[in-house]
Amino acid sequence: MTLVEPGSYATDWGGPSAVHVSANPAYGGVREQLDAFVQSLDFGDPTAASEALLEIVDSDNPPLRVFFGTQGNHMLPRVYADRLKTWADWGDLSIRAQGGQAA
Numbered sequence: 001m002t003l004v005e006p007g008s009y010a011t012d013w014g015g016p017s018a019v020h021v022s023a024n025p026a027y028g029g030v031r032e033q034l035d036a037f038v039q040s041l042d043f044g045d046p047t048a049a050s051e052a053l054l055e056i057v058d059s060d061n062p063p064l065r066v067f068f069g070t071q072g073n074h075m076l077p078r079v080y081a082d083r084l085k086t087w088a089d090w091g092d093l094s095i096r097a098q099g100g101q102a103a
Contacts, residue, residue, distance in 0.1 A: 002062045004053065007069020010043040044069045 012018070023031065049068050056062045067073050087094070 001064070002056050003065045004056075005065065005067050005072050006049065007067065007071035008038075008041045008043050009046050009049060009069065011046055042070055 052068060056066065067076070
């Protein structure tokens with residue numbers, strides 16, 4: 001089994017086939033930020049994703065997890081480095097939280 005974490009792809013996800021609801025004006029600023037972020041994305045080709053998926057299916061040693069697209073490989077190493085640092089910085093407290101004879 002492989003867990004595929006897809007990035008953004010050039011599909012009709014937000015296009016005419018999508019169901020749209022009336023926008024809540026309270027979220028106007030958030031919507032503008034999200035729209036700006038979406039405009040900055042490099043949308044992938046769904047055909048390339050399908051070819052990559054078939055390559056995983058045919059693999060003798062498929063990965064447990066894989067990113068499709070560029071976003072995950074750019075973003076997540078930094079996110080996980082930050083998490084590892086936080087866990088290390090608070091490691092002593094984590095051990096004390098065990099209580100009892102935790103060493």
